[in-house]
Amino acid sequence: MSTLNIRGLEVSVITEKGHIEILRGVDLTISSGETHAIMGPNGSGKSTLAYSIAGHPKYTITGGSVTLDGANVLEMTVDERARAGLFLAMQYPVEVPGVSVSNFLRTAATAIRGEAPKLRTWVGEVKEAMTALNMDPAFSERNVNEGFSGGEKKRHEIMQLELLKPKIAILDETDSGLDVDALRIVSEGVVRAKEANNLGVLLITHYTRILRYIKPDFVHVFANGRIVEEGGPELADKLEEKGYAEYVGA
Amino acid sequence: MSVLATNYLTPTGREEAWRFTPLSRFAGLHDGTSVISSVESLIARDALPAGVTASRISRELVSSVSQSEDVIVQRVHAEAETMFHLQIAPSIELSEPIHLKRKQMQVGQAELSRVRITVGQGARAIVIVENDGEVILGEDIEIILEQNSYLKFVTLQEWSAHSVYAARHHAIIDRDATFESVTVTVGGSLVRILPTVEFKAPGSSAELLGVYFATAGQHFEHRIHVDHAVPKAKSRVNYKGALSGNEAHTVWIGDVLIRAAAEGTDTYELNRNLLLSDGARADSVPNLEIETGEIVGAGHASTTGRFDDEQLFYLMSRGVPMDEARRLVVRGFFAEIISHINDEAIQERLMVGIDGELAKVGE
Numbered sequence: 001m002s003t004l005n006i007r008g009l010e011v012s013v014i015t016e017k018g019h020i021e022i023l024r025g026v027d028l029t030i031s032s033g034e035t036h037a038i039m040g041p042n043g044s045g046k047s048t049l050a051y052s053i054a055g056h057p058k059y060t061i062t063g064g065s066v067t068l069d070g071a072n073v074l075e076m077t078v079d080e081r082a083r084a085g086l087f088l089a090m091q092y093p094v095e096v097p098g099v100s101v102s103n104f105l106r107t108a109a110t111a112i113r114g115e116a117p118k119l120r121t122w123v124g125e126v127k128e129a130m131t132a133l134n135m136d137p138a139f140s141e142r143n144v145n146e147g148f149s150g151g152e153k154k155r156h157e158i159m160q161l162e163l164l165k166p167k168i169a170i171l172d173e174t175d176s177g178l179d180v181d182a183l184r185i186v187s188e189g190v191v192r193a194k195e196a197n198n199l200g201v202l203l204i205t206h207y208t209r210i211l212r213y214i215k216p217d218f219v220h221v222f223a224n225g226r227i228v229e230e231g232g233p234e235l236a237d238k239l240e241e242k243g244y245a246e247y248v249g250a
Numbered sequence: 251m252s253v254l255a256t257n258y259l260t261p262t263g264r265e266e267a268w269r270f271t272p273l274s275r276f277a278g279l280h281d282g283t284s285v286i287s288s289v290e291s292l293i294a295r296d297a298l299p300a301g302v303t304a305s306r307i308s309r310e311l312v313s314s315v316s317q318s319e320d321v322i323v324q325r326v327h328a329e330a331e332t333m334f335h336l337q338i339a340p341s342i343e344l345s346e347p348i349h350l351k352r353k354q355m356q357v358g359q360a361e362l363s364r365v366r367i368t369v370g371q372g373a374r375a376i377v378i379v380e381n382d383g384e385v386i387l388g389e390d391i392e393i394i395l396e397q398n399s400y401l402k403f404v405t406l407q408e409w410s411a412h413s414v415y416a417a418r419h420h421a422i423i424d425r426d427a428t429f430e431s432v433t434v435t436v437g438g439s440l441v442r443i444l445p446t447v448e449f450k451a452p453g454s455s456a457e458l459l460g461v462y463f464a465t466a467g468q469h470f471e472h473r474i475h476v477d478h479a480v481p482k483a484k485s486r487v488n489y490k491g492a493l494s495g496n497e498a499h500t501v502w503i504g505d506v507l508i509r510a511a512a513e514g515t516d517t518y519e520l521n522r523n524l525l526l527s528d529g530a531r532a533d534s535v536p537n538l539e540i541e542t543g544e545i546v547g548a549g550h551a552s553t554t555g556r557f558d559d560e561q562l563f564y565l566m567s568r569g570v571p572m573d574e575a576r577r578l579v580v581r582g583f584f585a586e587i588i589s590h591i592n593d594e595a596i597q598e599r600l601m602v603g604i605d606g607e608l609a610k611v612g613e
Contacts, residue, residue: 054567055567056563057559057563077566077572078563078566078567079566079567079569079570079571079572079575081567082566082567082568082569083569087567088567090564090567093564094558094560094561094563094564095561096561096564096565096578096579096582097582097583097586098581098582098583098584098585098586099578099579099581099582099585103578104565104568104578107565107570107574107578108565108568108569108570111568111569111570111571111574112568112569143582144564160568164568164569
């Protein structure tokens with residue numbers, strides 16, 4: 001049982017114009033097995049929350065705390081956070097030229113697990129994960145995210161989620177740019193990872209359609225850098241109907 | 251001591267072609283003050299396959315196939331006593347690379363080396379030149395590709411720390427022939443190579459690939475010149491370099507000339523430099539001169555920068571520690587070029603060397 005505890009998180013970015021405050025005191029607790037959806041309009045700070053938890057250097061934490069099972073996440077380097085059990089499925093996964101998917105996955109699995117996975121079982125593991133996500137085996141010989149379609153990038157993210165077995169996963173707009181079939185395949189992967197590892201999920205999305213596949217236990221409405229309303233799955237239905245208008249400018 | 255030295259225009263460092271080169275470290279190759287030894291260092295590593303011959307020809311018997319304004323090339327042509335000639339007979343198709351290597355030189359003495367490689371009509375071959383040891387070496391390698399032939403020409407500059415190597419690697423490519431080169435420069439004090447290409451007839455193509463990794467105090471200079479003087483020739487240039495350490499200096503010049511007659515030319519050149527520490531300097535100058543608009547394409551790109559933070563973040567967000575992430579990125583950066591060398595032992599040796607250099611970068 002793991003718990004990611006976010007308390008009063010304040011985050012800024014430094015630009016030429018000075019500090020711009022993006023997160024203005026976020027409180028959120030995610031435990032193993034739970035699915036939390038964060039929904040909100042574009043520009044509300046949802047992605048900033050995701051990247052700040054993962055430790056992206058662009059964001060400066062100006063207040064609050066983030067702990068994973070009591071350990072101070074904000075003091076960890078990016079790789080330490082991942083090894084502690086956090087995972088971020090990115091909206092825009094980065095191309096790494098010259099590094100094959102198979103090399104990348106094995107390097108990551110070795111880092112996360114603390115030892116190189118045994119070659120024979122590893123090959124089977126990767127094959128299984130790829131088959132489940134309906135991916136061509138030739139995929140593993142391609143360079144990481146290089147020339148991938150939007151759907152391939154998202155499948156590759158979820159494949160990593162399944163192979164690296166984190167405690168808490170943040171999915172940053174994993175549904176964006178996916179057609180109906182790809183959305184279903186990717187969502188099924190998330191549900192599999194949840195069931196297999198009692199994963200806690202923080203699902204960041206603009207739209208409700210992914211919630212048909214990945215049922216949230218809690219829905220949080222995000223606007224202007226903080227959570228402005230919380231509820232159960234019924235809150236998503238309300239958002240579907242009425243949109244974010246009442247929260248914007250609040 | 252060379253008696254002919256005074257006939258050449260000794261570069262002063264103010265010339266465009268010499269403005270980046272630290273002539274004070276050139277060991278007298280450029281002004282004729284170096285002591286020329288009688289050692290002829292280039293030899294075949296193994297017994298040559300059928301259809302391939304290597305011989306040394308006296309200077310008086312060597313025909314001229316190309317000109318150069320470069321003083322090193324001029325000196326080599328005028329003063330080298332013999333020319334090493336590797337000949338690949340027409341129609342021969344070799345599956346295994348031909349390896350050339352160096353005999354040990356006399357330390358402190360210089361060599362002027364003239365080399366010619368002739369690939370006969372319709373022949374296909376790979377030549378790998380492994381350059382190591384301590385040298386002061388001026389060299390001209392003329393590579394003649396007859397019609398419809400193919401040559402992959404790999405040179406590895408793994409010279410020891412005090413070496414000076416100044417060379418032209420000049421390809422003359424005939425109709426429908428294909429030249430590929432991979433130029434690797436990782437060792438030496440001062441290395442200055444002119445990878446140059448001359449197209450003789452339509453349908454000829456050249457792909458020039460290169461990697462270099464300069465560390466503290468090393469000067470590695472590659473001055474590419476591709477001369478599109480005939481119609482419908484194709485050229486691609488892709489050089490990638492990394493630099494680390496104080497006064498590591500690399501120079502990449504990419505001159506591509508599309509003459510008025512060269513209609514249907516297709517050319518693209520690219521240079522990327524990765525700065526791994528402070529105090530290093532990469533000069534990168536792509537230079538495209540176009541005298542006809544009737545071409546298929548002509549372009550160039552040049553980038554010099556530090557590690558891509560987004561790449562490192564992506565890898566680290568998967569648990570990969572910073573050092574390992576950098577190693578992956580740099581290996582990936584070079585793998586694109588090194589994977590073209592048809593010899594796994596050499597690929598592995600170069601990658602291990604790169605890892606070693608990277609480990610020294612620290613932080």
